[in-house]
Amino acid sequence: MRQIAVKLLRGLFVILLLNSPWGQASEIVHMHLAVSERHAQGLARPGEYRLSWQLLERALANDKGFEITPSSLAWSWAQTQLQQGKLDAVFFAAKTTERAKWAQFSPPLTLSRAGFFSLPGTKAQSLSELKASNELIGVLQGTAQNQFLLDKGFTNIYPLVESDALLQMLLGGRIKHAFIIETLANYYCTQMNQEQHQPCLQSGEVPQENTIHIMGNLGDPAFLHFSTALTEGLKHLVATNQVLPLYKENNLSSDSYETWLAQLNAYATDLKSHLIRELN
Numbered sequence: 001m002r003q004i005a006v007k008l009l010r011g012l013f014v015i016l017l018l019n020s021p022w023g024q025a026s027e028i029v030h031m032h033l034a035v036s037e038r039h040a041q042g043l044a045r046p047g048e049y050r051l052s053w054q055l056l057e058r059a060l061a062n063d064k065g066f067e068i069t070p071s072s073l074a075w076s077w078a079q080t081q082l083q084q085g086k087l088d089a090v091f092f093a094a095k096t097t098e099r100a101k102w103a104q105f106s107p108p109l110t111l112s113r114a115g116f117f118s119l120p121g122t123k124a125q126s127l128s129e130l131k132a133s134n135e136l137i138g139v140l141q142g143t144a145q146n147q148f149l150l151d152k153g154f155t156n157i158y159p160l161v162e163s164d165a166l167l168q169m170l171l172g173g174r175i176k177h178a179f180i181i182e183t184l185a186n187y188y189c190t191q192m193n194q195e196q197h198q199p200c201l202q203s204g205e206v207p208q209e210n211t212i213h214i215m216g217n218l219g220d221p222a223f224l225h226f227s228t229a230l231t232e233g234l235k236h237l238v239a240t241n242q243v244l245p246l247y248k249e250n251n252l253s254s255d256s257y258e259t260w261l262a263q264l265n266a267y268a269t270d271l272k273s274h275l276i277r278e279l280n
Helices: 002-018 039-044 048-059 075-083 127-132 144-151 163-171 182-196 221-239 244-249 254-279
Strands: 029-035 066-072 089-094 103-105 110-118 137-140 157-160 177-181 208-217
Touching: 029 075, 029 221, 039 048, 039 182, 048 089, 048 110, 048 182, 048 208, 048 221, 048 244, 075 089, 075 208, 103 221, 110 144, 110 182, 110 254, 137 144, 137 163, 144 157, 144 177, 144 208, 157 163, 163 177, 177 182, 208 221, 221 254, 244 254
Parallel strands: 029 066, 029 089, 137 157, 137 177
Antiparallel strands: 089 208, 103 208, 110 177, 110 208
16 A cells, blocks of 8 residues: 555656646756758748747747757758767657657657659659659658658659759659658748749648657657656647647648647657656
8 A cells, every 4th residue: 555655646746747847957958959951941931840940949938947059950861860879859850650669759849741742744643653653752861751651662762861952853854753741842832933933843642641849869868858848838838828829820720730739738648657657
């Protein structure tokens, strides 16, 4: 009976810790965070990327326990640097089964969809048709989209490190289709179109949807503390009705907000359970 009482008290302590200023570290945690190679452009236009950064900044606005230093890196390089311990975290990362083997994830910041995009006038094809064809499918190396195609059995993949190179491959006719997130496609269709007068992309099938997080190394206690603080900050933003207006500001639907909110609540529940197990 005494052991049960001790476990209950430990669990109550963790719950109180997560919802009070006591949960904040007395020392500042310095985080070297990899962001997109087009971070500035991503913040300049409405969409999932800007929303995620806004949520990160606002959720931690009153928490002086973290000092974040962003560095713009290509995705595949950022992931490698994280695994080698040269970075603390990577921003705007999709949670996948493969990554969960070596990484841990912050609470979700938004949802992201990926699909097949091509130049105007290209014949639309389904996922199964593209898989069976001999046409190369451009994709960014090391991304969740790359892994998705591999898991689906695609062998006609053309992985590239730089997203600009992927667009140039499309424009040059070396590939007819690219499997990328809608945020990147929208960037091509706005920023690139304005600056270089390139044609916009047409969307085909959009078969992938992932929650978007900040990603750290599995077992890193500092990142777990960061995720705990971020979770509480996001819950405060929700409670004070600050998140839905940001969704609207970024041209995202109320349905997307509701889906994200359900994911956040599920994450918060799992996080508390995890911390309680760690104490036992």
